[in-house]
Amino acid sequence: MFTPTERLIRAIARGVNHHPRVKHWSHGVLRTVGASWVHYATRHLLRVTNVEALATLDPSRGVVFASNHRSYGDMFLLSSVLLRHCSWVERMYFPVRHDYFYESLGGLAINAALTGMAMYPPVYRQASRRPLNREMVSFVIDELRRPGTVVGLHPEGRRNTTSDPYALLPAQPGVGEIVHRARPVVVPAFIAGMPDDLLAGVRANFRRAPDRPRITMTFGTAIDLSAFDEAPAGARTSLRIAQAIQAEIERLGRGDRQQRTRWGGGRHPLD
Numbered sequence: 001m002f003t004p005t006e007r008l009i010r011a012i013a014r015g016v017n018h019h020p021r022v023k024h025w026s027h028g029v030l031r032t033v034g035a036s037w038v039h040y041a042t043r044h045l046l047r048v049t050n051v052e053a054l055a056t057l058d059p060s061r062g063v064v065f066a067s068n069h070r071s072y073g074d075m076f077l078l079s080s081v082l083l084r085h086c087s088w089v090e091r092m093y094f095p096v097r098h099d100y101f102y103e104s105l106g107g108l109a110i111n112a113a114l115t116g117m118a119m120y121p122p123v124y125r126q127a128s129r130r131p132l133n134r135e136m137v138s139f140v141i142d143e144l145r146r147p148g149t150v151v152g153l154h155p156e157g158r159r160n161t162t163s164d165p166y167a168l169l170p171a172q173p174g175v176g177e178i179v180h181r182a183r184p185v186v187v188p189a190f191i192a193g194m195p196d197d198l199l200a201g202v203r204a205n206f207r208r209a210p211d212r213p214r215i216t217m218t219f220g221t222a223i224d225l226s227a228f229d230e231a232p233a234g235a236r237t238s239l240r241i242a243q244a245i246q247a248e249i250e251r252l253g254r255g256d257r258q259q260r261t262r263w264g265g266g267r268h269p270l271d
Contacts (some may be wrong), residue, residue, distance in 0.1 A: 001128065001129065003103070005103065005104065005105065006103050009101075009103070009105075009107070009108045010102065010122070013102070013111075013117050013122070016116070016117040017093070017117060017118075017120045017121070024090075024091075025116075026116030026117055026118070027089075027090065027091050027092065027116060027118070028116070029116035030079065030083070030092065030114075030115050030116040030118055031083050031089075033116075034076075034079070034080075034113065034115050035080040035083040035084070037114070038077060038079070038080035038114065039081075039084065041202045041205055042077060042080070042201070042202075042205055042215065043205065044205045044206075045193075045204065045214060045215045046077065046216075046217065047214065047215070047217075048216075048218075049216065049217070049219070049256075049259070050218060050219045050220070051081070051085060051219060053187070053219045053220065053221050054081075054082065054086055054187075054219060056221075057086060057088070057187070057222070058088065059088070060147055061145060061146075061147055061182075061183065061184055061185065062143060062144030062146060062147070062148075062150070062151065062182065062184040063144075063149070063150050063187060064144065064150075064152075064153055064175075064178070064179060065078060065151070065152050065188075066153050066154070066155055066175060066186060066187070066188050066189070066245045066249060067154060067188070067189040067190065068165075068190055068249050069156050069158065069160055070159065070160055070191065070192070070194055071159070071191075071194035071196070072159070072198070073194055073201075074154075074191050074194065075119075075152045076114060076115070077215070078191070078217070079092055079094070079115065081217060088148060089148060090147075090148030090149070091143070091146075091148060091149050091150070092115075092118045092149075092151070093118060093120055093121070093149070093150070093151045093152070094118055094119050094120070094152040095120070095121055095123050095136060095140065095152075095153065096119040096120070097122070097123050097158075098122040098124050098125070098129070099125070101119055102122040121136040121139055121140070122136070123136060137177065140178055141178055141181050141182040144178070144184040145182055149184075151178075151184070153175045153178070155175045155176075155242045155243075155246040155249065156168055156170070156171065156246070157171075157172035157174060157175075165192050166256075166257055168246060168253070171239065171242040171245070171246040173235050173238035174238070174242070175238075175241070175245060176241030176245070177233075177238040179241050179242075179245070180228060180231070180233060180237055180241055181233070183229075185222050186222060186223045186225060186245060187219060187220065187222050187223070188219070188220040188223060188245060188248040188251075188252055189217060189218065189219050189249070189252065190216075190217070190218045190249055190252035190253045190255075190256055191215070191217050191218075192216050192253070192256050192260070193214050193215040193216055194215055201215075214263075216259070216260070218252045218253075218255060219252075220249075220252050223244070223245060223248050225241060225244060225245075228241050228244075
């Protein structure tokens with residue numbers, strides 16, 4: 001079912017993320033190396049709104065940060081912001097598509113160097129491997145029942161490549177199932193302006209050119225999902241929860257659009 005390279009990467013990722021001492025060490029790599037480098041490479045590009053919402057978090061259980069998904073770098077950036085403002089974070093997980101990160105040594109190197117292997121667990125799209133995703137869901141749910149855990153999820157389920165960055169893809173029930181079963185704190189976020197060419201974005205950060213891209217990240221407050229606590233488990237409830245989370249992300253997106261229009265003197269900078 002897996003190539004030798006895929007088996008090697010899976011074994012390394014499991015060894016890091018399923019052993020508490022190794023995970024503690026790898027989280028230190030993410031906090032001190034990966035997140036610091038991402039901050040340094042984007043500090044002239046990024047503007048964060050409502051970051052004070054992070055300071056009010058003192059969770060007694062795990063936290064899901066749910067955001068839109070426009071770029072492969074979304075969660076790199078999100079983690080760098082969280083780790084500068086949330087001292088309570090002890091471990092982070094960012095489920096990622098198996099493609100590239102779990103099938104090539106280049107993907108392994110990026111995952112190890114920038115996140116300490118926190119891009120875990122892998123999500124499989126192939127029909128023959130899809131049953132393995134149930135293991136992923138169970139792992140994430142178990143981890144979210146532990147204080148100090150952060151999981152980054154995208155209700156859209158995949159990267160949105162449409163022309164309008166504010167038109168999100170339909171919400172998928174997977175996020176809703178995880179939230180319904182684990183009952184974590186759920187915080188929405190909206191990210192805009194990440195360049196498709198991440199290396200070009202890094203170069204623009206150091207160039208200080210007047211036309212360099214502006215990346216925005218807007219946090220919301222924790223979402224009250226208690227109305228779903230007594231709802232029966234199943235696809236319908238999971239989808240409704242995912243849609244409720246996505247509605248908050250879309251609301252943050254409307255605020256981002258208005259803010260960018262003000263910056264552009266009436267013309268939206270992403271149009």
